[in-house]
Amino acid sequence: MLSILRPLTVGVVTALALVALALIHAYWAFGGLWPAQSEPALVNTVVGITHAQAMPPRDLTLAVAAALLVASGFAFVRGVLGWQSGLWVRLPLAGLALIFAVRGIMAYLPGPLAGATEPFAQLNAYAYSPGILVLAMAFAYLAGSRR
Template identity: 35%
Template sequence: MTISSAADMNTNFILSIFTSLLLNILACIHIYWAFGGLWPGTNQQDLINKVFGRGNQFPSPFSCLVVAVGLVLFSSLPVLWLVRINLDLSPQITNLIRYSMIFVAIVFLVRGIIGYLPWVTKHWEPIFVRYTKRLYNPISLLIGFSFLLMSI
């Protein structure tokens, strides 16, 4: 193993663990909301304004749990990609993981970009736009680029 490939492995390891951990934290937040948690809001309408951006009804607990399950499944992809050689996966399964990671990257990159478009954000609550531009978009872009980097 060359120094370059060892550095790539370390980078992929750190990126995989960080991305998986971040997605699992986001999944935990969605589970918290499914069971009635209000953070970062102070009441349900404040939570809706900060997290959903408009309307007066927060998504159902079932919807929050579905998103949490999706995030947990997404979080498994970087780890699978990291250990794919040790698992002796077939080329078809390896390609399925790679294309799944590219799909997840696109989803998060699109989410991260949309929040910066003024013709989209004009329909959202100002507090949500502020949270989106300062927190949600950067996190989405970070996750998207992480998946993209890992899959190439």
């Protein structure tokens, strides 16, 4: 079973997942509403900020999309291309693992995400944060794997 956990497989799946997430963020930046029917409903579903009626600014949402693309690039060059550089590839992957782990764990601790609106709070606890934690584990695996 663990034989599928190879840097190539983890790199491809991680990079594709992050590209998909980047595309969704770009779609939202330009006014897309999926998976909701209105902007306030979208805010309640994917942002979770209490009393907010509008999505974050376009520039901020595009910055998130760009950051996700950069992260996908690190997964790709390590997992698919097999780049070994500690300073230029493994260290950034370890940093991404830490960032994603902290964000994933935040859903289960008191703090900024504790007072989130519904349905975001439930989606975050059962879908978003577990997915983010899986990405954190993928980054950690890629940072430490041997080729």
